[in-house]
Amino acid sequence: MNSTIAVIGLIIWAAISLTMIVVAPGPLSDDNGFLLGFVNHEFLSFMGVVVTITLASAANLFVEMNKLEDRHDREIFPEAKVDVRDSAYALVGALIASVVIVVAKPWLSPFGDRGETAANCAALAVMAFAIFIMIDLVQAAFNLDPRKLPNA
Template identity: 30%
Template sequence: MTKTIGYCVLICGVTFVGVVAMSHPTALSDEHSFLAGFVGNELLAVLGVILAITIAAAAQLHLSLNSIEERVGADNLFPTTRRGIQSSVHWLIALFVIAIVLVVIKPFVTGSTTGQSLVNGTALVLLLWNALILLSISSAVFGVKPVIDDG
């Protein structure tokens, strides 16, 4: 998956949530029993699992890049990849913190059906964003090819 496709999927998700929240707010409100229960500790649990898996995959990718550089005898062969890994991990942590804030403020900002819909929709967008980052890191991990020493 390319970065452009990921951004397009994310923009479509945000647009969808915005349109549904404004045109048919009950679809994403707490009247939907799954969303009422999910946007809370369950959301944090799912995002925590994604965070743990992705950080482990990012660490493995980082170590694989180190190994390739050692075998080739060169330093800093993959600066763009390393920056991407670091950026992805930082975004995951930031999104997890945003989710914590969202769960904490949910009872205070959900007086209306539209408010509930916006909060629940934001939680779904956060989940989508986390999944896209997980997919990106996983693709990078599986894209690392072995270095065969001919000498």
């Protein structure tokens, strides 16, 4: 996925979230039964599975790039390896953000529906962020074709 599309998607989600928090917090507050039951330990479980599986895939992709570089005795994927490494760290950051959101959500309850909506929107944004990274890594893995390497 083009990183520009992901960034624009997250910016649009931030604008929608802010609008919902100010204008109509109800649909994304804990009045929404799904969000009430999801943005808690269930969200942490979901993110734990997504991050674990995606980190394993990222590590495997990194190892395969190293093997191809070793086979050709030169650095072929320096930028791609940096991108994979950055994606892996971003996933760890997303998992940490998930913990912070779930722990902080009860502290936002004095703000009523607006606080709940802010926490739920943040959780959905973190989830979208992780999914964008997962899509990017899957595309990178499918584009890793040793037959298309420059004059090796």
